[in-house]
Amino acid sequence: MFAGSLAVVPVYVNKVGPYFNPHETYHYYQLPVCRPEKIEHKSLTLGEVLDGDRMALSLYDINFKRKYKY
Numbered sequence: 454m455f456a457g458s459l460a461v462v463p464v465y466v467n468k469v470g471p472y473f474n475p476h477e478t479y480h481y482y483q484l485p486v487c488r489p490e491k492i493e494h495k496s497l498t499l500g501e502v503l504d505g506d507r508m509a510l511s512l513y514d515i516n517f518k519r520k521y522k523y
Contacts (some may be wrong), residue, residue: 460517465508480507487488487512 466481482488495508 459519462515462517464513465512466511468505468507473488478505480508480509481511 468478469481469484470476470478482492489510489512494509495510497506497508501508
């Protein structure tokens with residue numbers, strides 16, 4: 454990515470669960486939230502797999518260096 458180029462930053466969703474019970478986790482898209490038609494999962498590293506992460510691409514778009522008119 455170059456300083457002069459437009460940058461698109463992918464946003465991933467992960468597992469969610471109660472704070473006081475870290476063993477009870479759910480995939481983000483098992484909750485009643487807006488979900489894409491096809492869930493695209495991220496390739497995980499060994500540490501992420503051992504931690505129980507389940508990352509998937511979210512519906513959110515973050516763009517840098519774009520000018521918007523309000």
